[in-house]
Amino acid sequence: MHQGIVLVVTMLAVLTAFPTVRGTAHLTFDNTTEANVTREGCDMSVLCLELPDDCDPEGNTTCLFASLNATTPMAPDGFNLSVGLSGNSTGLIAFGLTQNFSQEVTQMFVCGMNSSGIFFFQTLNRNPNGTLTPNERRTTQIRNKVNGTSIQCEFIIPNVNTSMKGENLDGTTAVVILANGMVNATSGLTESFDVRLNSGQVNLTNAQGTVILPKNLTINRVGCGNEKLCIESPEDCDPQSTDECLFTSLDTTTPANGTFNISVELAGESTGYIAMGFTQNESEGVTNLYICSINSSAR
Template sequence: MDSRLVLSVIFVTLGLGFMGTYAESNSTTESPTTRNTTLTSNNTVTGNNAVTSNNVVTSNNTVTSNNTVTGSTTSNTVAATTVAPAVSPNITVVTLETPVSNTQCGKQQLCASEPANCNPSIPGSCFFIGAQQKGGANFEFALAGQSSGYIAASVSASSTQGPNDPNYVCANNNGVVKFFSTVLVNGQLQERNLSVNSVKGSVNGSQIQCTFLATVPDPLLPATKAAAVSLSVSTGSFNPTTGALGAPTSVIRTAVVDLTNPNTTVTNVIGSTTILTVTAGNLSTPISRTGCGSSKLCVADPIVCDPSTANSCLFFSASSKGNQTFNFELSGESTGYVAAALSTSTSTSQIKTFFICANLNGSVLFASGSPNSTNNQLDFVRSNVSSVNGSVGNGKIQCVFQTTVPDTATRAAGYSVAVATGSFNPISLVAGIPNLRILTNVLDLTNPSAVVLNLLTSTNVTSGHAVIHQQSLLPALMFTLAVLLFTMQRGK
């Protein structure tokens, strides 16, 4: 045999053996899913598998960590998909360092507030709730409002609260937030374990704010709620000694909304009955008679008393800011509240609304209130006041505020002024029957030198004579008396 033919046979034999060895080695290292394999529905592919060319991955397949899909597949990358677990209950409260605000509303946070679009980070009259999705069915809620007891957020499957609806309660526990997870049963709140944690809270006067993470719908509740819910904010009383929670009164209630959509338009379906109060800012300068007769119209009892120094002085002033807007000052001795009202008539039956400055545990709570037709107590109503500041000390309540008054039929600022005192319950926020102390003639509020008379003859008035402005008719009367005396002397 030709030597060249022999060598060729040897090389061919060795080559075939080498290729067989390579193929066997390659088959032992190849992944369990190999070429031209089809994965159909409801298949699970788990850790560190390599899926190579011409494979098809179809619906309902779960692909978990570190899997790689290469070649001509339906999708070159299959990402891991994980559903966030429900929140574990933990209602421990830590301090809320950053105030609740509306800066993310419509962007990352769905919001509802009363009044509409108010900013809860600014002290004042603002009830607020915000919801931001944090993963799956878990949402971070932000809650703010004014109450000496508690504020609460609730979620419901319909536009009305029902039994076993979760209520997340942030209570004023002697100046710090105490959190309760509760459900509504027969109109009362009962504590219940709920999927809620990461609670933060703060109390500033009557302003309560808190944030928390909750699962919606809550898997710990016996009935499964719909994914779309209505939100509400309510207030109620809280007894720090017994821990008792009073029945909730709704301030905000929305229609059913999609919590995952921050751009959802949200309206308060009970806005017309909202109870509003304002936590007054700090009044750094005491109210005084400075400016009386020149820049502001003043009413006082006793006559010309100075509210900055006198131990007993009921005082009201009005200074025009133009366009029917006035700055009002109010001061008086009371353990409950002092209040002022404007009326186009001197009849007490025509007094419709009081501006109330109440002593709320050493700070001023401001509200507008109308006499209840049944018991004459003051029911809080909406008001358009701004720039509210106040102080409480030594039995004296003082506050300043700004508001716009409507034109009257007789003159643009023709009003009778009433000033009253009354009791106030800092827990229930009930303002008692007003005890009228001053009722003036109809005045031009824009005229600092207007003659002011107290039309009341009640023994509640400290001074029995008229409350007259220090630049009143008194100088004219003295001059007239002097002329009469001089004439009588000449006639003798």
Template sequence: MERGLTLLVAALVAHLSFSNAQVDITRSGCGVTKLCVETPDDCAPDGTDNCLFTSVIAAPVAPSGAMLSIELRGDSSGYIALGLSADASAVTTMLFICASSSATNTFFFSIMTVNSADGVLTPATEPVSDVNGMVTGDVIKCTFNIMSVDAPTLSIILGTGTTNGATIGPFNAALNSGPLVLANPASNVVATAGPNVTTAAAPPTMPNSGGAVQPHAVLLLLSVLSLAVMLRGGSCG
């Protein structure tokens, strides 16, 4: 049974509940046109195995911000969530929640902040648009746009939680990406490289060029000269 939503206008969202949407999420474009973060590594969001996955496309917004186009997919009978944090030491993280109502198995969307110290969730608002979501069994998929973000580097947190009807339960983080440059789709390629990703090897140490003398060669030359002076001095007399 599939239930979902479509919201085509920008709004300050705290909680929305709608129905009837189709959402298709794949790895196509990961590392090239979109930044992808997932657990387990390289899992397939369009498959049947457990996969908590998000992708981000950042488009510049004047004067200095960006609009983030988000895909989010995960396995949960409650909710899945994308967290964004500008600072590892930040007290709160903004959570964008795609959820299934435990009473009706219908999709709803919510935004909250979570306190890193005590895990307390607080309803929040943020301009979003084009929210689409669907629930198929325990698989939740959604897409949405975050209208304006002014931090070029953010940490992505993925996690899940429970719902009681439309009430959001505690957030359980499953992955923290660490700081990522969201406008660079390949900014985490090395960190999340799997068997199908080739990472660049460290550049080899090149021989000295241009006639410059390396420090160890200078020390060796000075030692040789000192020894020669001592030998000449000892032969005088």
């Protein structure tokens, strides 16, 4: 999402005064009301992802924010996902779903405005090499509100499941991507993406985004010092053979345009939870924690 990208024209939604919108057949617009994206219900009824942490899209010009509300999954159609997207950009903001941003296709949903301040909505696939390909993903009840560089949009992605090309979802879990980017001056559509948030695997149907890992997960020291960085207590312990081993491993992708992905393994003995974190200063700085826990049902 950082690099120049092959331009794909899937759709241009034209907004006049308030609001009359036209689009292709896979997109359905709600022209009766404006979008109104807030933090209401975060971590209780809706899953919220934002940068910086806990920012409020109301009145915060640096807040890139998405709220997700999923219906109950029903086989074989999956679930409907209501998305609220808010951010500040002179071009576009975008929401994406994937299983692995660096290695697999990401289904992108783009809300933007061209140089004339005209709103557009676009769906497309972002390939691992950064190029874009057409994908007329059905999207309904699209609403927007544009005020200067502030862009908000709300939409529903129906029938999210594992069979749809470009989503590659594993049941109800996925990686959420938030980005902003540039609009091509000639076409008025997406030119480039700048990834701002890569959530890692989250459960889209859970307001806290909790993911339950498979019980056959195996974590060991294979590759330590060569393929991955390992940190443990006590020193050089192996979580596969030693009960009292608190262990984490980190494996990064090759940096591209200033960003990279980190794959994390975490293992340890606890009656509650284990955690790992990143910080610039342990005693004074903010620590971003990742927690794996056991609840009362031992899940």
